[in-house]
């Protein structure tokens with residue numbers, strides 16, 4: 001919630017700052033800036049690159065600020081770390097009271113620290129305690145255990161730093177909270193601050209160093225490139241096979257009554273079934289090997305490509321076909337020189353969708369069952385609470401998916417420059 | 423020989439709801455080689471249907487079309503077609519669009535290249551051969567469509583409102599071009615138009631059609647096309663006879679439209 005508000009504030013501030021800066025700057029007179037009406041004219045809206053950059057920086061800054069990262073100088077308060085203490089007051093069976101000090105040492109999990117040193121001499125009958133607590137954690141401690149007569153019935157702790165406490169109650173001490181359980185033990189919780197614990201959200205540099213580590217040493221018997229390469233390879237194999245079968249099938253459905261009639265029910269039935277719903281069946285039939293995954297992705301791509309090709313054929317203007325006939329083209333020539341090129345824009349749109357769906361599906365399939373792949377990497381890491389690998393995996397999956405789409409768009413621009421200009 | 427003969431052509435469309443439309447009824451017509459026929463008529467009187475039958479895209483329910491003594495049974499390169507718009511292949515450049523017919527016939531590039539160069543010059547697009555279709559204006563695109571049709575050297579050119587989507591000025595220029603091409607190539611041309619002026623200017627013969635059923639209402643032989651060749655068409659329009667004919671035909675079509683509207687109101 002706080003993070004979200006903070007993000008909104010950054011958004012607003014960046015916008016105001018940008019407008020301010022822009023006003024003081026000489027204007028470039030490109031076509032869009034010469035338009036007098038831009039609001040509501042979608043063609044006049046292009047992404048503001050400045051905003052994109054600030055947006056990404058803001059995301060990393062917030063991430064860094066909440067994880068105590070080195071990449072940003074500003075941090076939200078972190079957990080308490082270091083030595084602190086509080087005084088407790090005990091009452092023994094005879095009704096006398098005495099004070100002792102509990103010395104706490106809060107350390108970063110993973111570091112090796114000794115217990116704080118305390119004298120074991122009783123004040124009257126209460127004895128000082130030493131307690132070690134990991135940051136973000138809490139400990140349950142019976143401080144009366146080492147006191148003289150501390151195990152007698154009737155011996156109890158009655159106050160912390162002078163504040164009375166009873167079972168079920170919570171009081172604050174200088175650096176945290178203490179709750180007394182029903183059995184009289186103390187649950188000591190040093191302040192956690194606002195930062196996230198690394199097992200929830202590691203700092204960006206932790207993810208980066210994990211990237212270096214996995215890139216050089218691999219993860220679970222396979223190098224990072226093998227994991228990603230296998231995922232990508234499955235997608236490409238499934239997509240290519242799906243296209244090789246789907247596109248001609250779509251053409252046939254667009255050109256022949258018989259094919260349209262025969263395959264319409266199948267295509268229309270399979271289209272709304274999400275590929276993810278097929279995963280269990282595919283595993284039952286083909287196991288968790290490569291074969292099943294490629295078949296799954298093939299099925300994911302097949303219907304999309306079939307429908308795209310069919311739409312491409314039905315989208316051809318009849319006057320183009322008529323013109324070609326009048327110019328003496330044969331059926332085959334019309335297919336080759338009119339129908340196929342005319343359907344390419346639709347097919348490219350379909351291919352972009354199919355690649356996106358396949359990429360999502362392969363990761364999901366690997367989450368369920370795989371011995372290598374990007375999805376396998378993140379489920380496996382999540383089982384061992386290696387959150388940095390999980391986040392690394394998610395980032396890589398996002399980057400690759402985005403990269404695929406950019407490549408497809410570039411190919412589209414290059415191969416079908418007439419798209420949308422018929 | 424060399425004639426296009428349209429013999430008692432009838433066309434009925436059976437609609438899925440059981441009723442039917444008589445788009446053409448007993449249309450007969452004979453065109454000699456090199457004649458330019460303009461076809462006028464209110465919307466829905468079967469002009470496009472007639473042209474599609476001549477082109478071979480539709481089979482008539484009755485009657486037949488013969489060209490040079492041979493019956494028309496389907497589309498063929500001896501009958502070229504120029505559409506209103508959007509019939510060019512936008513995945514090819516101008517040059518490849520124009521050479522499409524010869525290319526499909528398998529003629530070598532060395533042979534078609536000079537033909538295309540020649541046509542580009544004829545339609546005034548010599549500098550646009552390598553441009554893509556979507557880089558051209560509407561008027562330029564129609565000139566490409568004309569050139570593409572001519573490259574195939576058809577006997578008959580069929581045009582369905584080829585200039586309908588152009589602005590008035592471009593349209594006037596294009597009318598001059600059509601006349602010029604007609605004279606230079608000696609092609610038989612059927613041209614459908616909605617503009618009475620255009621029909622008068624271009625039609626050596628003029629057919630006015632009437633709807634329900636689609637039929638020939640009146641036929642004219644006109645001097646204006648001959649007059650207009652190589653001249654400023656605006657001068658032709660100033661001829662007293664031109665104005666007279668225009669009023670006459672406008673009135674005729676107006677009456678037909680009125681009758682249709684009236685009939686629709688009755689049935690409504």
Ligand SMILES: Nc1ncnc2c1ncn2[C@@H]1O[C@H](COP(=O)(O)OP(=O)(O)OP(=O)(O)O)[C@@H](O)[C@H]1O
Pocket residue numbers: 435436437443444445463464465466467468469470471472636
């Ligand atoms: N494929 C078809 N199916 C059913 N009816 C049709 C079909 N094509 C044309 N018609 C009907 O035949 C009649 C003539 O149509 P046509 O397109 O030839 O008219 P038109 O004279 O070209 O009209 P416009 O000037 O508007 O282009 C119309 O009533 C139309 O509804």
Ligand SMILES: [Mg+2]
Pocket residue numbers: 469470471
């Ligand atoms: Mg029409």
